[in-house]
Amino acid sequence: MRKKLIAAAIILIVLAAAAASRMHLNADPDQPEPEAQPLVITEPEPCHTGTVVVYGEGVRESVYNGSIEIENDGGDGNDIRIYVYAGVGGKK
Numbered sequence: 522m523r524k525k526l527i528a529a530a531i532i533l534i535v536l537a538a539a540a541a542s543r544m545h546l547n548a549d550p551d552q553p554e555p556e557a558q559p560l561v562i563t564e565p566e567p568c569h570t571g572t573v574v575v576y577g578e579g580v581r582e583s584v585y586n587g588s589i590e591i592e593n594d595g596g597d598g599n600d601i602r603i604y605v606y607a608g609v610g611g612k613k
């Protein structure tokens with residue numbers, strides 16, 4: 522009984538492979554391949570303004586809105602360096 526099941530499974534696999542290859546051969550050879558579209562990646566201009574909130578012991582102590590310069594965001598493994606220019610449009 523087991524040998525018959527294995528033989529039937531092999532026959533089904535062979536028939537499925539033959540049908541798949543026949544479908545591929547019957548494809549319309551005159552139909553052109555679709556043309557690949559170029560990939561366009563756009564990067565927005567960086568923003569130089571934002572908000573900094575300072576907390577001390579869970580209580581908000583200060584809020585700054587204005588010009589911020591991020592010299593290093595720490596992504597390179599070095600210390601984070603952020604400059605806040607309170608005299609340039611910043612308010613407390």
